[in-house]
Amino acid sequence: MAEEKKHNVIPPRYDLDAKWDACLDLTIRRFFYSSLAGAFTGLLLFRSPTTRWASVAFGAGVGIGAAYTESSYIFDGSPPKLSPNVSAGPSGSAQVSYFFVLVLSKCLI
Numbered sequence: 001m002a003e004e005k006k007h008n009v010i011p012p013r014y015d016l017d018a019k020w021d022a023c024l025d026l027t028i029r030r031f032f033y034s035s036l037a038g039a040f041t042g043l044l045l046f047r048s049p050t051t052r053w054a055s056v057a058f059g060a061g062v063g064i065g066a067a068y069t070e071s072s073y074i075f076d077g078s079p080p081k082l083s084p085n086v087s088a089g090p091s092g093s094a095q096v097s098y099f100f101v102l103v104l105s106k107c108l109i
Contacts, residue, residue, distance in 0.1 A: 023071035027064065034063025 038059020042052035 019074050023067070023074055026070055026074075027067040030063040030067040030070075031060055032063070034059040034061075034066070038062075 035056055036059070038056040039052070041059070042055030046052050046055060
């Protein structure tokens with residue numbers, strides 16, 4: 001009996017049901033709490049019902065966006081590690097100082 005249960009266990013990495021459950025739970029919670037924060041902020045800061053509803057909508061959008069980002073991490077694994085772009089040109093500080101020299105030379109002429 002115990003050997004039969006070992007064969008039917010799905011590794012957590014491939015268990016899509018658990019991932020979907022986690023993502024739906026995350027989406028509902030973040031949507032609700034962000035909408036609630038938007039409503040509270042709208043009551044504190046705005047007088048017009050239109051701007052209050054806009055505040056609620058903004059909070060809901062932030063919640064859904066955060067849940068979407070977290071859900072994509074759940075399904076795809078860890079976030080990608082971005083490496084800095086290495087160019088053959090001068091460094092960023094040299095480019096900025098060159099820009100200021102150009103601007104100052106144009107102003108003086």
